[in-house]
Amino acid sequence: MTGILRLPLLEGEMGGGVPDPTPAPGETLAVWNYLNLDTLQAQMPYDLLPIYLQQVPPEGKLALPYKALPELELTDGPHLGYALQWFFYAALVFFGYPVYLRRQTSIKD
Secondary structure, three states, rough: OOEEEEOOOOOOOOOOOOOOOOOOOOOOOOOOOOHHHHHHHHHHHOOOOEEEEEEOOOOOOOOOOOOOOOOOOOOOOOOOHHHEEEEEEEHHHHHHHHHHHHHHHHHHH
């Protein structure tokens, strides 16, 4: 078996997520949100190392159960169009609002 040695996570990588429930004495957890080796050690009759091995897929295999990340398409996208649109809106407010105010005051006079 080949894989990557990992340290256990007690919470999400960004600090979020749902923590694992604390089992009652003698109770075992069947589902884990994070691989908490301390809680897992309480359920095992033998000692566990403070690391675990995450299996990597064999050479050339990308099918389940191995998660393959999709290829990212790195393009410029519509960013220039959005930027021009917002600059137009800003110019409309910057130049159009004084014209609107001038017309409103000339109508009241």
